[in-house]
Amino acid sequence: MSMKKKAAADAAAGTSKTKTSAARIRLQKDMGDLGSLPKTMQMSFPDPNDMFNFVLTITPDDGFYKGGVFTFSFKVKEGYPHEAPKVLCTQKIYHPNIDLEGNVCLNILREDWKPVLNINSVMIGLQYIFLEPNPDDPLNKEAAQVLSTNRKLFEQNVNKSMKGGCIGSVTYDCVSA
Amino acid sequence: MQVDGVVNDWPNRWRHPDVYMDRGGPFAPESFIGGDELKEFIHSEDCKILVVGAGGLGCELLKNLALMGFKSIDVIDMDTIDVSNLNRQFLFRYKDVGKSKAEVAAEFIMKRVPGCVVTPYFGKIQDKDEEYYSQFAIIICGLDSVEARRWMNATVLSMYDEDDPSTLKPIVDGGTEGFKGQSRVIIPKSTACYECSLDMQTKPVTFPICTIANTPRMPEHCIQYASILLWPKEYPTTKIDGDDPDHINWLFNEASKRAEEYGIRGVTRTLTMGVVKNIIPAIASTNAIVAAATANEAFKLATSCAATVNNYMMYVGDEGLYTYTFPLEKKADCPVCGTESVKLAIPATWKLHELMESLLERQGTQMKKPSLACGDRSLYMQGPPPLEAATRPNLEKLVSELVKEGDTVVVTDSGLPISLKLVIHFE
Numbered sequence: 316m317s318m319k320k321k322a323a324a325d326a327a328a329g330t331s332k333t334k335t336s337a338a339r340i341r342l343q344k345d346m347g348d349l350g351s352l353p354k355t356m357q358m359s360f361p362d363p364n365d366m367f368n369f370v371l372t373i374t375p376d377d378g379f380y381k382g383g384v385f386t387f388s389f390k391v392k393e394g395y396p397h398e399a400p401k402v403l404c405t406q407k408i409y410h411p412n413i414d415l416e417g418n419v420c421l422n423i424l425r426e427d428w429k430p431v432l433n434i435n436s437v438m439i440g441l442q443y444i445f446l447e448p449n450p451d452d453p454l455n456k457e458a459a460q461v462l463s464t465n466r467k468l469f470e471q472n473v474n475k476s477m478k479g480g481c482i483g484s485v486t487y488d489c490v491s492a
Numbered sequence: 493m494q495v496d497g498v499v500n501d502w503p504n505r506w507r508h509p510d511v512y513m514d515r516g517g518p519f520a521p522e523s524f525i526g527g528d529e530l531k532e533f534i535h536s537e538d539c540k541i542l543v544v545g546a547g548g549l550g551c552e553l554l555k556n557l558a559l560m561g562f563k564s565i566d567v568i569d570m571d572t573i574d575v576s577n578l579n580r581q582f583l584f585r586y587k588d589v590g591k592s593k594a595e596v597a598a599e600f601i602m603k604r605v606p607g608c609v610v611t612p613y614f615g616k617i618q619d620k621d622e623e624y625y626s627q628f629a630i631i632i633c634g635l636d637s638v639e640a641r642r643w644m645n646a647t648v649l650s651m652y653d654e655d656d657p658s659t660l661k662p663i664v665d666g667g668t669e670g671f672k673g674q675s676r677v678i679i680p681k682s683t684a685c686y687e688c689s690l691d692m693q694t695k696p697v698t699f700p701i702c703t704i705a706n707t708p709r710m711p712e713h714c715i716q717y718a719s720i721l722l723w724p725k726e727y728p729t730t731k732i733d734g735d736d737p738d739h740i741n742w743l744f745n746e747a748s749k750r751a752e753e754y755g756i757r758g759v760t761r762t763l764t765m766g767v768v769k770n771i772i773p774a775i776a777s778t779n780a781i782v783a784a785a786t787a788n789e790a791f792k793l794a795t796s797c798a799a800t801v802n803n804y805m806m807y808v809g810d811e812g813l814y815t816y817t818f819p820l821e822k823k824a825d826c827p828v829c830g831t832e833s834v835k836l837a838i839p840a841t842w843k844l845h846e847l848m849e850s851l852l853e854r855q856g857t858q859m860k861k862p863s864l865a866c867g868d869r870s871l872y873m874q875g876p877p878p879l880e881a882a883t884r885p886n887l888e889k890l891v892s893e894l895v896k897e898g899d900t901v902v903v904t905d906s907g908l909p910i911s912l913k914l915v916i917h918f919e
Contacts, residue, residue: 350875359878418721
């Protein structure tokens with residue numbers, strides 16, 4: 316459409332005034348307030364000029380998942396903080412609350428998101444499900460069932476899966492540090 | 493009677509609204525000055541009104557404003573007319589399906605209300621700049637999305653310069669959802685703005701993803717199973733387009749299979765489209781009620797003939813009938829209106845770290861670790877570590893290498909409610 320062309324032309328000519336969107340101001344505040352991170356979390360930015368897309372790495376220092384390195388992609392949209400950030404686990408892991416496509420069942424990412432929450436709340440929420448996987452809200456039903464019936468076997472399965480092993484018919488990604 | 497393209501008003505044409513412009517009521521603000529000058533102002537180009545959105549609310553608004561005597565109106569809408577609009581968007585006819593809403597609405601009003609000039613723009617609000625928006629006395633929104641309202645609000649608020657009263661543009665915002673509605677007035681910097689009340693907005697209905705994946709109970713769960721879990725697996729690179737019949741059919745089929753498996757009834761093609769596009773049924777009469785209240789607020793703002801709503805009216809028609817008016821409060825940490833804008837003149841020889849140091853010494857605010865950006869580019873970020881490292885080299889650069897004269901630098905800091913805007917000038 317000609318409208319798009321016009322917008323592109325305006326941008327090229329530098330006529331569009333530089334403005335910082337409300338979403339970006341809010342995200343800048345969230346990020347600045349993070350400061351240094353706890354040693355169990357790391358962030359990386361494929362493009363350091365783009366704060367809206369980044370990767371979070373969680374290395375739990377306790378619980379079933381100790382010794383694993385887990386990565387999540389964050390996509391923040393202009394609708395932030397009205398809309399929650401979109402978060403996906405980028406590895407295939409054995410976890411009751413994460414499915415094989417990387418969808419995460421964390422209430423504050425969907426039904427309980429509120430604009431007062433921020434990036435840090437989501438990071439803490441993700442860390443929490445590694446310390447306390449929740450068998451009552453399963454996304455990986457098999458894993459949830461094992462967790463609620465046989466914690467010893469669950470622990471073994473987690474360890475095996477983190478080394479890139481097979482549970483049932485599924486081969487998991489190796490996520491050991 | 494046409495003279496130079498201007499229709500002279502016939503006797504008593506504006507008899508009714510004139511009553512309110514001859515003398516103010518007991519609650520009229522002190523600033524009210526009634527008489528012919530005011531009437532001429534309302535009819536003149538100096539009192540140009542912008543209507544954003546020419547849909548359900550927009551049609552009503554345009555009709556109301558034109559019949560009140562506003563003769564200079566602009567209307568923006570990016571949509572074209574769909575056959576499903578015709579039951580309530582009464583400026584459109586069957587022959588207009590597929591045409592621009594703004595253009596057809598403008599033409600209809602001009603034909604029906606002689607002397608009223610409606611200028612349409614068929615496109616997005618984001619296509620227009622501050623110069624465009626600054627020509628209006630009042631901006632009225634009849635929009636259907638949070639995103640468009642946030643953009644409009646941020647744009648109008650950013651135009652306001654406290655030293656220049658002509659830059660103050662009130663927004664009157666109407667909205668409806670089925671039998672519910674709202675109408676509000678936003679006066680930049682003096683009332684709460686749209687962003688201040690963002691957490692009050694109803695958000696799209698979302699279900700826990702584990703319910704969708706494992707324990708569906710409602711037809712909506714089955715549809716979201718298809719759209720959220722199956723679609724990305726099947727078509728990882730394609731985004732769902734709610735207007736594409738092939739996409740809707742695929743989702744409808746998958747949702748139906750799921751529903752059958754769990755013995756859930758009620759998955760239909762219409763519901764599938766409704767869930768995917770997040771459609772809320774529109775009731776023509778709710779639009780009429782809300783648009784009437786909204787247009788009246790615009791009239792009161794333009795004339796000062798009576799006090800305007802303070803500042804939010806909600807209309808609840810789905811549980812009996814209830815309206816309630818209350819003042820929404822400004823939020824200190826609002827990223828749009830809680831941000832103070834300051835003109836700052838700095839030596840052209842300053843490096844970024846010198847600007848940072850001057851911020852720490854600033855009186856009135858207690859900044860500790862300011863992060864700075866210009867537009868959508870970070871100048872310096874205090875955290876997280878990779879952003880700090882990536883922006884650290886900027887500290888030794890000249891400010892003038894990073895920003896242009898007159899650019900706005902946005903500062904955030906844990907010591908600020910939200911942010912501070914610095915309009916940079918070089919000495």
